[in-house]
Amino acid sequence: MTKFQIPEGTKDLILDEALSKKQLIVNLEKLLDRWGYREVMTPTLEYFSTFLVGFDEVNEEDSYKFIDKNGRILTLRQDMTIPIARLVSTKFKDTNLPLRLRYCAQVFTVLESLAGNQNEETDLGVELVGEDTNCADLEILTIAMEALMVLDKKNFTLEIGNIDFFNEACIGMSEEDKEKLANLIDNKTLPELSEFVKKLDIDENKQKFFNQLPWLNGGLEILEEAKKYVVSDKQIQILDSIKELTNALIELGYKKYITIDLGKVPRLNYYTGIIFEGFVSGVGYGVLSGGRYDKLIAKFNRDLPSIGFSIKLDRLLTVVKPKLDYKERKIVHYPKDKMIKAITISKELRKDSIVSLNRKDSIEDIEIEVV
Amino acid sequence: MLNIALTKGRLEKQTMELLKQVDYGVEVLENKGRQLVVQDSKKPCSYFLVKSNDCITYVSRGVADIGVVGKDVILESNNDFYEVMDLGLGKCKFVVASLPEKNPYTKVGHVVIGTKYPKVAKTYFTSKGIDVEIVKIDGSVELGPILGLCDAIVDIMETGNTLKENGLIVFDEIVDISARLIVNKASFKLKRDEIKALLDDLNKVV
Numbered sequence: 001m002t003k004f005q006i007p008e009g010t011k012d013l014i015l016d017e018a019l020s021k022k023q024l025i026v027n028l029e030k031l032l033d034r035w036g037y038r039e040v041m042t043p044t045l046e047y048f049s050t051f052l053v054g055f056d057e058v059n060e061e062d063s064y065k066f067i068d069k070n071g072r073i074l075t076l077r078q079d080m081t082i083p084i085a086r087l088v089s090t091k092f093k094d095t096n097l098p099l100r101l102r103y104c105a106q107v108f109t110v111l112e113s114l115a116g117n118q119n120e121e122t123d124l125g126v127e128l129v130g131e132d133t134n135c136a137d138l139e140i141l142t143i144a145m146e147a148l149m150v151l152d153k154k155n156f157t158l159e160i161g162n163i164d165f166f167n168e169a170c171i172g173m174s175e176e177d178k179e180k181l182a183n184l185i186d187n188k189t190l191p192e193l194s195e196f197v198k199k200l201d202i203d204e205n206k207q208k209f210f211n212q213l214p215w216l217n218g219g220l221e222i223l224e225e226a227k228k229y230v231v232s233d234k235q236i237q238i239l240d241s242i243k244e245l246t247n248a249l250i251e252l253g254y255k256k257y258i259t260i261d262l263g264k265v266p267r268l269n270y271y272t273g274i275i276f277e278g279f280v281s282g283v284g285y286g287v288l289s290g291g292r293y294d295k296l297i298a299k300f301n302r303d304l305p306s307i308g309f310s311i312k313l314d315r316l317l318t319v320v321k322p323k324l325d326y327k328e329r330k331i332v333h334y335p336k337d338k339m340i341k342a343i344t345i346s347k348e349l350r351k352d353s354i355v356s357l358n359r360k361d362s363i364e365d366i367e368i369e370v371v
Numbered sequence: 372m373l374n375i376a377l378t379k380g381r382l383e384k385q386t387m388e389l390l391k392q393v394d395y396g397v398e399v400l401e402n403k404g405r406q407l408v409v410q411d412s413k414k415p416c417s418y419f420l421v422k423s424n425d426c427i428t429y430v431s432r433g434v435a436d437i438g439v440v441g442k443d444v445i446l447e448s449n450n451d452f453y454e455v456m457d458l459g460l461g462k463c464k465f466v467v468a469s470l471p472e473k474n475p476y477t478k479v480g481h482v483v484i485g486t487k488y489p490k491v492a493k494t495y496f497t498s499k500g501i502d503v504e505i506v507k508i509d510g511s512v513e514l515g516p517i518l519g520l521c522d523a524i525v526d527i528m529e530t531g532n533t534l535k536e537n538g539l540i541v542f543d544e545i546v547d548i549s550a551r552l553i554v555n556k557a558s559f560k561l562k563r564d565e566i567k568a569l570l571d572d573l574n575k576v577v
Contacts, residue, residue, distance in 0.1 A: 157560055188453035188559075191551065214455075218563060259560060279557045284433015285451075286557065 009111060009119025011314070021122070023322040024313060025104055027150050028124055035143055037102035037126050042083040044106065048073040053299050054082035056269040062109050076108035081293070081308060084127050089302035097130030097304070118314055125290070125310030132294060132305035134241065137274050138248050140307045144288055145254045147311060148278050151320050155281035158257055159217070161264035162242055163271045163291070165226075168234045169209055173200070181210065182265040188214040205231050217261035220246055226262055245274070270296060276309070282319035287312055327352045333360040333367040342366055373416045373558075373565050376435035378423045378444075382550055385460040386439045393572040415565070424448070427553070436558035436566065442548040443527055447490045453559055456552040456570060458577055465491055465545035468534050469516045469523035474542060476501070478522055485515030485524045492525035495545050513537040 006012060013021055029039075048065055049072075052058055064076040077083055080103045092099060104124040111117035126143060128136050141158070148156045166185065170178045177200060184193040197210045209229045216226050223243050230236055246258055264275055271291040278288030290309020297304040330353050334342035339359075345366060346355040360367075377383045383400070390397045396412030400420075403409050408419045421429060423444040430438040431451045438452075441461055445454060465488070469475060475482050482503045486492040489505045496503045506521055508514075513533060515521040527548065528534060534541065552573070554566060 155561075159560055187450060188455050188554075190455050191457035192454075214453075217560075259563075261560075279560045281561055282433075284431065284555050284557050 007119075009117060011118060011120075017317065020320075020322055021313065021317055023324055024151075024316065024320060025122070025124060026325070027322055028147055028311065029102070029104060031146055031150055032102045032126055032143070035100070035126075035139075037100040040084065040087060040101050040103055042077070042080070042087060042103075042105070044076060045074045046077050046083055046086075048075040050086055051075060051078060051082055054085060054296060055267075062111075064108050064110060077105070078109055079107055080105050080123050080125060080310065081127065081296070084129075084308075085297045085300050085306075088129055088297055088304065089300035098136070099129040100126070101129065102126045121315075122313040123310045124313055125308055127306055127308035129297070129306040130304045131307075132292075134244060136307055137245055137292065140290065140309060141245065141249060141276065142252060142254075144276065144278060144290065144309050145249070145252075145257060148257070148280070148288060151287070151311075151316055152280045156257060156278060157259050158254075158276055158278045158288075159259045159261045159264070160242060160246065160274065160276045161261045162238050162274050163265055164273055165235055165238045165262050166213065166265045168238070169206060169231050171232075173202070185210070185213050185263050186265045188263070190214060213263040216263055218259065220250075220258065220260060222260040222262065242274070274307070278311075280316065280319065283315050285312075285315055287315050326354050329354045329356075329371045331356055331358050331369045331371055333358045333363060333369060335359075335361050335363050335365070338366055373437060373562065373569065374435045375416055375418045376421050376426045376429045376438040376440075377418055378426050378438075378440050378550075379420045382423075382439060382441065382461055383420055386458070386550070389458065389460070389573065389576055392576045395572075416569075427452070430553050430555050433555045433557055436555050436562055437569070438553045439550055440553060441550055442546075443488065443491070445551060445553070446494075446546070446548075447488050450553075452556060453554040454551050455554055456573060456577065458550045458552055458573070460550040462547070462549045463527050463529040464547055465495075465525060466528045466534075466541045467495075467523055467525055467543045467545065468513075468528070468539045468541050470538060471540050473516055473522050475503070475523035476542065482523075483521040485512055485521035486526060487512060488525060488527075491545065495525065513539055 048063070051063065063078055066074045068074050084101060084103065088099060102125065104122065106120055107123045108120050111119055126140070128140055144158055148158060166182065170181065180196065184196060193214065194211055197207050209231050212229045216222055223239050226239055227236065242260070249258055264277070266275065270293055272294040273292035275291030277286040280287050288309055288311045290307070292307040294305035297306060330349055332342050332346045332355055334357065336359065342357055346357060349355045377386055387397045387400055395414050395416065399409045399412055400418060408417055410417050423440050426438040426440040427444060427448045429435040439458065443465065467475065475484065482501065483506055484492050484496065484503045485506045485508045487507070487509060489507050492505050512524045512526045515524050516539065517537060523542065525545065528541065559566060
C-alpha cells in the first residue's frame with residue numbers, strides 16, 4: 001500500500017511549522033482578547049442554505065457539500081462571518097449591544113486544482129456587531145493595524161477604500177452592468193474596462209470616472225486627487241469620511257502604513273461601506289481583509305450594522321516568524337538513579353524554557369544541554 | 372527590484388523590442404545562454420522566461436511582480452492578478468469555426484465543441500444560452516469537425532489561413548486577443564512606485 005496521501009489543497013503541519021502557527025494564533029488572540037473581543041466557536045458543518053442566505057450569489061462549485069440523513073444539504077463553512085451573523089440573530093437575542101466577537105476557525109473552499117491554493121485555511125478574525133459609527137470603524141482599523149504589527153513590524157500596508165464611492169456612481173445602472181464593471185475595476189482589467197465603459201449609456205464625466213477609478217490608489221493625497229473625478233456630492237462626503245478616519249489613524253501613529261484604494265470593489269452584495277485589506281511584504285496575496293457589512297445580519301432577521309476583518313493565517317507562515325513565548329529549548333540528560341532529581345530540576349527550568357528529558361546511563365550526574 | 376516573468380517564444384522577442392524602445396537594458400536577454408534569471412543592465416529589474424501558463428501562476432503567487440502573457444491564457448485561467456495594460460502584441464481572435472455545412476448554432480440535437488480552451492468555449496456558449504459538450508483537444512483542432520469528432524471548434528485565429536486550407540469557415544468571433552501586462556495584487560501595493568514607472572515608460576510606446 002503506497003497511496004497514503006492527503007486530499008488536494010490540504011496540508012500537514014509538523015513540528016516547527018505547527019509550533020510557529022500555534023504561536024502566531026496565540027499572539028494574535030492575546031491582542032484581540034485584550035481589546036475585549038470574546039471568542040465564539042461554531043460548527044464546522046452548517047446547512048448550505050445558511051450560506052445561500054448570506055451570500056446573494058454563491059458559486060456552488062466552491063463549497064464542499066454533503067447530504068445529512070434527512071436529505072438536507074450540509075456544507076463545510078466557507079467563512080466565519082456568515083455563521084456569526086446566524087449566531088448573532090439566534091443566540092444573542094437579548095444581549096446588550098455592541099457585541100465584540102472573535103474567532104479562529106478552519107474554513108473550506110474548493111479551489112482550482114494544482115494552482116498551489118489551499119482548500120482548508122485557518123481564518124482568525126473579529127466582528128464588532130451593532131454599531132455603525134465612525135468610532136466603530138476606527139476601533140476595527142486600529143485593531144487591524146495592531147494585528148499587522150504582531151505579524152510583521154515593518155513591512156506591511158493597510159489599504160482603505162469605501163465601496164459606496166463606486167456604488168454612488170452606479171446609480172441608475174442595471175445590476176448586471178454594475179457587477180461586470182465592479183469585476184473589471186476590482187481586477188484592474190484596464191483594456192476591457194475602457195471598452196466596456198464606452199458601451200454603457202452614461203455621460204462623459206462618469207466614463208472618465210470609471211476609467212480613472214482603478215488608478216485612484218496610493219498615498220493619502222489620492223483623497224484630494226479623487227475630488228477631480230467625482231460625479232456626485234455624496235462621493236465628496238465619502239472622501240471626507242475616509243479622510244476623517246485616516247486623520248485619526250495618523251494621530252495614532254500609523255501614517256506610514258496607510259494606503260488608499262478607491263477602486264476596491266469586492267463582493268458587492270456583502271460589504272456596504274468602508275473596506276480594507278492588509279498586505280505583508282513577501283506574500284503575494286492580501287492577508288487581512290475586512291469591511292463594513294450593515295445588511296448581512298438583517299438577512300438573518302436581525303437588523304444590525306457590523307464591521308469586522310479576518311486574517312488568513314496560513315498565507316503568512318512562510319514569511320512571519322512569530323515571537324516565541326519561551327527562551328530556549330533544553331534537554332536534561334540523566335542516569336537511571338537520578339530521575340527524581342531530573343524531574344525536579346526540569347520543572348524549574350520549564351518556567352521559561354522548553355525542557356525534555358533523556359535517560360542516558362553512560363553519565364554519572366545530570367547534564368543540561370541547550371539545543 | 373521588479374521581478375518580471377516573460378512568456379517564452381515570439382512574445383518574448385516582441386516584449387524585448389518594446390522595452391528596448393523605452394531604454395531598458397534588455398540586451399542581456401538576447402545572450403542569456405542557459406541562464407534562467409537575468410538582470411536588466413540599466414534598470415532595477417530582473418527577467419525570467421517561462422511558459423505562458425506558468426507566467427500566470429508565478430504572478431498570482433507573487434513570485435513574479437509582473438508578467439507578460441497572452442489574453443488567451445488569461446481567459447483560460449482563474450485570474451487573481453491585475454491586468455493593467457494591453458501591449459498590442461500578438462494580436463489574434465478566438466473564433467467558432469467549422470465546415471460550412473456544420474453550423475453549430477442551427478444544429479438540432481446534441482452539440483459537441485472541440486477546443487484547446489475548454490473554459491473559453493464553455494463561457495462563450497453559456498453566455499449565448501447554448502448547451503454544448505466540450506471535448507478537449509491538444510493539437511490540430513481543425514481536424515475535429517473534418518473527422519467528425521465534434522460539430523465545431525473554438526480556437527485562436529491569427530490570419531485565418533489554417534482554417535481556410537482545411538475548408539473551415541468562421542461562424543462567430545468570440546473575442547480579440549493580444550498580450551497583456553499583468554501585475555501581482557500585493558506587489559501593486561508594496562512596489563507601487565516602481566510598477567507605476569514601468570507602466571509610464573511602456574505607455575510611451577504602446
